[in-house]
Amino acid sequence: SEIIRDFINSVTVVTIFVFPFVLLFVLVIWFVGGPLVYVPLVCIPIVILYGIVIQSPLRRSVEATYRASAQKGATLIESLTAVETIKHLGAESEVQRKWEQLTGHIAQWGVRSRLLSASVSNVATFFQQMSQVGIVVLGVYLIAEGELSMGALIAGVILVGRALAPMAQ
DSSP states (O other): OHHHHHHHHOHHHHHHHHHHHHHHHHHHHHHHHGGGGHHHHHHHHHHHHHHHHHHHHHHHHHHHHHHHHHHHHHHHHHHHHTHHHHHHHTOHHHHHHHHHHHHHHHHHHHHHHHHHHHHHHHHHHHHHHHHHHHHHHHHHHHHHTTSSOHHHHHHHHHHHHHHHGGGGO
């Protein structure tokens, strides 16, 4: 069950299922807008590269959170099974300090994991919006030269948003 869940949630599997749609939208942009296709062809690799770079620190952060959570659980079990010994030795403050320290580590690594995850989504959204702006700017020059229609520009803006939206995953 856990193996199947990890497989389905895997970045590789998501990429395999999403990438054909990205390519489809890029091909439609090329068919409709010609040179407008260069904008997503620049933005897509940047977003993918950022996701690959962030994957390793995110994995370390999540693993550190799991380790600290496991240690916190072990501390709880140890303190419950040895409650009489802890009281007898007057070690309550030491156990409490260890508990609070592990709780702090869990919170710290959790925040780091959320920030890293959110950064991928934010970068993808940024490049999605910048690609739409880039299409408009490039499209205006192509319209002025008579190489593009207004409808093709509008279609290009809509399609580039659709092409880059899956990248946020």
